[in-house]
Amino acid sequence: MPAQVEFDTIPQLFRRLCKRYRGQERPVLRYKERGEGWHDITWEDLEDRVQALAGYLHRQGVQKGDRVAVLSENRPEWAISDMGTQLIGAANVSIYTSLPSSKVAYILRDSGAKVCIVSVPVQRKKIEEIADRCPELEEVIVMSETADDPPVSMTPWDDALEEGRAYWTEHEDELVDIAESMTPDDMSALIYTSGTTGKPKGVVLTNRNFCSNVKAALQRVPFGEDDHHLSFLPLSHAFERTAGHTAVLAAGATISYAESIEAVSQNLREEQPTLMISVxxxxxxxxxxxxxxxxxxxxxxxxxxxxxxxxxxxxxxxxxxxxxxxxxxxxxxxxxxxxxxxxxxxxxxxxNLxxxxxxxxxxxxxxxxxxxxxxxxxxxxxxxxxxxxxxxxxxxxxxxxxxxxxxxxxxxxxxxxxxxxxxxxxxxxxxxxxxxxxxxxxxxxxxxxxxxxxxxxxxxxxxxxxxxxxxxxxxxxxxxxxxxxxxxxxKHMIVTEGGKNVYPGPIEETFKTKGWIDQIVVIGEGRPFLVALVVPDFESLRMRVRDEGIDQSDYTDAELLELDEVQRIFQDAFTAYNREAAAYEKIRNFRLLAEPFTVEEGTLTPTLKLRRSVIEERHEDLIDAMYEEFGQ
Structure with a gap:
């Protein structure tokens, strides 16, 4: 289905959508307050808040081409920050909330962000920790309470909107001219790659990039005005930003923000969305x-x-x-x-999906x-x-x-x-x-x-x-x-000692439907054969062991993995796979890990992709031991 309005820039899209739905009291965003249920934000409300934030940022000296960082979970304030930033010609630099403060500092310095908008105290404290390493950062807008003695100027979100609302009223003609002057070739966002190898790179995406992609996608994916999307993938990621944010808005549909990843199951039942965007x-x-x-x-x-x-x-x-x-x-x-x-x-x-x-x-x-x-x-x-x-x-x-x-x-x-x-x-x-x-x-x-x-x-x-x-x-x-x-x-291709090219992804996918395998990494670069590191799904594994009549209740996860019966379950899975696999794609040995790969320890990217080189370095001794068992 086509977008509800014609547009060539994100500011144009936003302003024309607001005009289309003005006076209809139509909900566009929904969010949940603890103990108070779900709340609506109408297009009229959204327009007011976006203009208020845009006014505040402009009053503080943010100009066309400047960068404004957003360190926040999915919530209405993220959408307001995005549109408010772009309305005055600045670029949104979204930062994953899962990143440690050192990575946040790298992105702030590399992007040269002038302002950072942060959500909850745990994110604000990251900025406090690294503010002295970000010389171009002039101000932080805080959605929750500010620090008592901050190392950089901090302004509460509500205060920024109140001051910005008055500024917009006084300078509306000037600010509207800025929004209307934006061109398709102007930068819209700076999105940092998740960095499976090396440091993250800032990807410069223009208004043309986003707008052409949204219009093309809507020709193939039938989002419509009556649709309702529950947003839970990080808006810092290009997939959710384009598909679950800009395209849904362009279709005139409604977005509800999940309370958290853990609450998605409950929120699905509460909100009954008509479409879902997920990994x-x-x-x-x-x-x-x-x-x-x-x-x-x-x-x-x-x-x-x-x-x-x-x-x-x-x-x-x-x-x-x-x-x-x-x-x-x-x-x-x-x-x-x-x-x-x-x-x-x-x-x-x-x-209702x-x-x-x-x-x-x-x-x-x-x-x-x-x-x-x-x-x-x-x-x-x-x-x-x-x-x-x-x-x-x-x-x-x-x-x-x-x-x-x-x-x-x-x-x-x-x-x-x-x-x-x-x-x-x-x-x-x-x-x-x-x-x-x-x-x-x-x-x-x-x-x-x-x-x-x-x-x-x-x-x-x-x-x-x-x-x-x-x-x-x-x-x-x-x-x-x-x-x-x-x-x-x-870059994931494995070249074995015998010169065979092996892509590990398809092999790993064959094991993802095993209920008792949570994560798996296939290894073999420069080696005579392939081996694997496996993280079990312990809930499913314990039920599987229990069904075989083994009392496993007194074992820790690590102790459970040492049981012969458990080793046999995984060996049988690899044996069944090897029967059908080409000789150079067979997995000759494996090890079970009690601790999962995580974003926090650096073995997963913020988008949950494996950082293979980090994993191999962390488990080098274990990997060497697997080859030594075969005299290699």
């Missing part, structure tokens, strides 16, 4: 929970579950066929399957197929921070799980074989639908959504583009009948 990890957890419960039921319940899944798969296949669709008998069977098996899954997701969007990482094919059978269509997409971010998305009426779908309008993608310079195939979004298939290679991109540059990194910017202007994504993939399939990242 695969959430779908994996729901899938593992549902299938585990089914496996623990009686024989009759297990058979009913298996029957329901088969019915759902046949129904989905019939829906996508070119014939008359599902017949009467199949529709009746689907209704029974929903009532007996799938209704609880829908209730967990709020009971039209569809879900998955991105940020690969969605295992088995999980996508299961949800579709259950009546929840997940449309997986693909993109990069550098592409604002969406490049492809699966069609609602014909998703092909295991792929990331078709190219968006206005975007062109080419495949360059890793062993040559000639392009194997080029697909434009205007070709949709297409039947092209190509060999595997690096994914190259052109389009209005591709970043302008890396902030203050001219050499890395030049390295990212070739002489024909193609942006080199670093991802490997191929087209299969017009659908793009991602293999892995080039």
């Amino acid at each position: 695969p990890r959430m779908f994996e957890k729901v899938y593992n929970r549902v299938t585990k419960q089914a496996s623990e039921g009686s024989v009759i319940q297990q058979k009913a579950f298996e029957w329901a899944v088969r019915v759902g798969e046949r129904y989905a296949e019939a829906q996508q066929s070119n014939g008359t669709g599902p017949g009467l008998l199949l529709r009746m069977q689907k209704a029974v399957a929903h009532r007996l098996v799938f209704s609880k899954l829908h209730e967990r997701l709020g009971g 039209r569809f879900a969007v998955s991105g940020g990482a690969a969605l295992p094919e088995e999980i996508g197929t299961f949800f579709q059978a259950a009546g929840v269509t997940i449309i997986e997409g693909y993109g990069l921070t550098e592409t604002a971010p969406v490049l492809t998305v699966n069609p609602m009426d014909a998703p092909r799980y295991g792929t990331v779908g078709h190219i968006l309008p206005g975007v062109t993608v080419a495949i360059q074989p890793l062993d040559g310079d000639e392009l194997a195939g080029t697909v434009s979004g205007s070709d949709y639908p297409t039947s092209i298939s190509t060999p595997e290679g690096e994914i190259l991109v052109k389009g209005p959504n591709v970043m302008r540059e890396y902030w203050n990194r001219p050499e890395e910017t030049r390295a990212a583009f070739d002489k024909e202007g193609w942006y080199h994504s670093g991802d490997v993939g191929r087209f299969e009948e017009g659908y793009l399939k991602i293999t892995d990242r080039i």
Whole structure:
């Protein structure tokens, strides 16, 4: 569905949406106060607060091209900060709340942010700790209470809005002129990559990048005025920023902000959203929970579950066929399957979901197929921070799980074989639908959504583009009948001692549907064979051990992993995988870890991607021991 207004810049989008909905008292944002339930912010309220913040920032000297950092969880103030900043031509620099103070300091210094807007005390204290290392930081606006003796000027959020509201009234013509003078080529945001290797890079994204991406995405993803989105992925990430923030607003839909990641399940039931934007990890957890419960039921319940899944798969296949669709008998069977098996899954997701969007990482094919059978269509997409971010998305009426779908309008993608310079195939979004298939290679991109540059990194910017202007994504993939399939990242590719190229991502995905495996890292660079580090899902593992008649209640997690029965469970899984794997992709040894990989300890990025080099360095002795067992 198209956006509700025409626009070429973010300030233009915001102002025209406010004009469209003025006087309707239409809710645009919703949030929950502890003990008070959910509250609405109407378009009129939002316009007032955005203008007030814009007025305050301008009064404090923030000019076009300046950077304003936002260190906050998902909440209405984040949206107000974003729009208020851009309304006066400044750029939003969003910072993950999970980052330690040292990383926050790096981003503030690198971006040269003049103002930082912070949320809760734990985030404010990070700024207090590093303020003396950020010479360009002049002021901090605090959503909660300010410090007694701050090392940098701090202004309470409500005070800033009150003062800014008066300033906007006095200087409205001047401020409106600034908003209207913004061009598509002006910087809109500076988003820092999560840094799986090296230091994060600031990606300069313009108004053109975001606006073209939102308009193209809305041609393929049917967001509408009646939709309602529960936002819980970090708005610091390009995926949620574009899909769950700008695109939802452009569609005229409503956004509710989850209280926290831990409260998402409860908030889903309370708010009953019509659409969900998530990373695969959430779908994996729901899938593992549902299938585990089914496996623990009686024989009759297990058979009913298996029957329901088969019915759902046949129904989905019939829906996508070119014939008359599902017949009467199949529709009746689907209704029974929903009532007996799938209704609880829908209730967990709020009971009102039209569809879900998955991105940020690969969605295992088995999980996508299961949800579709259950009546929840997940449309997986693909993109990069550098592409604002969406490049492809699966069609609602014909998703092909295991792929990331078709190219968006206005975007062109080419495949360059890793062993040559000639392009194997080029697909434009205007070709949709297409039947092209190509060999595997690096994914190259052109389009209005591709970043302008890396902030203050001219050499890395030049390295990212070739002489024909193609942006080199670093991802490997191929087209299969017009659908793009991602293999892995080039930098993740393992070259074994025997010279074989192995992509660990697809191997790791095969284990993600095991309910008792939480995290897995495949290792083998320069080694004679592959090994793996595995973090179990201890809740599922303990139930599995208990079902085998072993009393595990007195064991700690670490002690549990030493049991022969537990080692056998994982060995059986790797043995089953190895039977089907190519010789150079077999996993010859593994170790179980009692502690998970986390953002806090630096083994995961803020977007929950593995920092492989850090993991290998932390567990070097364990990895060496696995090879020594084989005399290597």
